Amino acid sequence: MTNGFELAGKVSLFGLRAAIESFRRPFEGEQLVRQLREIGSKSLLLVIASGFALGAVMTLHTRSTLVMFGATSIIPTVQAFAFFLEIGPLVTGLLVAGRVGSGIGAVLADMRATEQIDGIESLSIDSFKFLVVPRIVACTLALPLLTLFMDFSGLAGGFLSEFASSRLSLQLYIFRAFSNFQWANFWPPTLKTCVFGFLIGTISSFFGYTTNEGAQGVGKAATSSVVVSSLMIILLDVFLIKLIFFMFPESAL
Secondary structure (H helix, E strand, C coil), X not given: CHHHHHHHHHHHHHHXXXXXXXXXXXXXXXXXXXXXXXXXXXXXXXXXHHHHHHHHHHHHHHHHHHHHHCXXXXXXXXXXXXXXXXXXXXXXXXXXXXXXXXHHHHHHHHHHHCCXXXXXXXXXXXXXXXXXHHHHHHHHHHHHHHHHHHHHHHHHHHHHHHHHHHCCCHHHHHHHHHCCCCHHHHHHHHHHHHHHHHHHHHHHHHHHHCCCCCCHHHHHHHHHHHHHHHHHHHHHHXXXXXXXXXXXXXXXX
């Protein structure tokens, strides 16, 4: 337990330092764009495919239950609320933690093991600001955008599944999906993924940047990044949901 609290403290200070450095000059714009491309565009296909499959499967299961109560007309509404409020943000966070988190941890650990970070610092370059800050900022910015793709691809998969079963038109599906939807139902759950992104970037960068086990630390850093990031996303999601319902009661409707 003591080791756990110590690790939590170190990661918190690491993240706080990154947050402060992200607002200080010089800004590593080129590195940020490169990391956004690496984290965002290369994760897009995985997110869209996963969202589409989840949407189709969820509609099939929902229909098999609601048909017994004659409530199949609310399937689009259930689909929209489920994805925008919880499935989209949580699943996107876990997918990015698995794909991106392991990559960040492994890359930084490999750079530490091969003394590339020491080489960067020998050139009077702040390795933390050059390597860590752009990755954390990119994760924070990319997660909400990826979540939107997950949400709408889930609705697309749900529509095709529903169309195959009932020949429901796209116009009517969209109307039913968003007829009871409010702005407060949309933006708090989407913006909470910024916290997920910051968490993934911070934890993954911490394990990679601070490793001191040489080549053996590369695999350990990648594994620890995925496991700890995923676990913290799940735990933090519970807290953020309660916080959102407290601050925006209308989002729970």
